[in-house]
Amino acid sequence: MNLLTIDKLTAGYGKLTILHDLSLKVEKGQYLGILGPNGSGKSTLVKSIFGLTDIFSGSIKISGQELVGVATENICKRGLAYVPQRQNIFATMTVRDNLLLAVRHLRRPKAHRALQDAYALFPILAERQQQSAGLMSGGERQMLAIALAWLGKPQIMLLDEPSAGLSPLFVIEIFKLLRRLCESGITLVVVEQNARSLLRWCDYAYVLREGKLAFEGSSSQILADEETVKSYLGVGGTAFSQRIAE
Template sequence: MLIVSRLTAGYGKLTILHELSLEIQEGQFVAILGPNGSGKSTLLKTIFNLTDVTGGGVEFRNQAVLGRPTEQLAQLGLAYVPQRENVFREMTVRENLLLAVRGASKANARQTMAECLNLFPILEKRQAQKAGKLSGGERQMLAIAMGWLKRPQLMLLDEPSAGLAPLFVAEVFRTLKELCRTGITLAVVEQNARAFCAGVIMPT
């Protein structure tokens, strides 16, 4: 589904990714592991046109990806949930969610929102709350929900469990597993390999 071949990228003259290659197959739930500073976020940022590429390529379902604006990537079926600053803090939860469904017909948006609150029950009661006032775990759920609302085929998530208490980590992975079951392919940057494996393998 996604083929990264010999990708070389970084920031200006600073090269972070050196001829990186990987493949993600349809339906997979994959983890991208690595120590702090190894370039995991840089990889996702590169796919989303936020770094400087000096070599190699990325294909999503046989279409070249590099250099495309976010809107086009969304149309192709790709969603990205960044590690930081992934919600609009001054807006309410509901406003953030509505922003993610803009462009859909009213009836469609209403149905999608209802489905969303069903998948992310934690957000139901917090709809009127400013996103900046959510707990870390709630905010992460909102960011994931915003990605999901774009109806992606492949979601790239950057450390969705970072800084969360174990109970919330389990909740995030349960939700991600649920998304995978609905047919979305997931690639997750994760330090928490144990929780990831538990989320993937353990029956719930």
């Protein structure tokens, strides 16, 4: 069953069109990757789902319900959570206060339980509760950002480059954690430049190039067919092709 369906989406910023006639679908329970070189429109795609771009035509539906034209806060209420590429935590607040903010709509006992659940899933956050979030390492911050989204009990989580700038060990930690979230029933859409790492963990991926869909397939299909991916990405895809060949 398709949870999220994007059909012929054309979107951008002001008069600028970035995404051209893009169609994709996300099945319930799937771990989906969005790959492509710098500037290919990966973040624009995720932002479009959350109503943060200008949509010129096409549709974006969750469980058959249209999201185009719906305000971002109401999109979140429909079970979508977004972990942006940058500025995804409140750096001047403690870790605990960040988490409390994510459960502010709950009564005290429920909020307390939700925090305990988050600490069980993200033990590092329990250790760092009283620490200012801005003083944590990149990987710890990313854990916090994912926990903040997770506390909203989303059906589907969209993450924009969760492994960017992290040490190789933390990259693995993040991907393992995401796999666990997926196994717990959350559908994942993960944007990555680090194609090879993501393809080891996700089920299926779409490759963007210049705002258009260049290629799609299961992770094993894509990994086994690097030449095809390279030719689809062409010259503009050098960085991506190199990464996939690493």
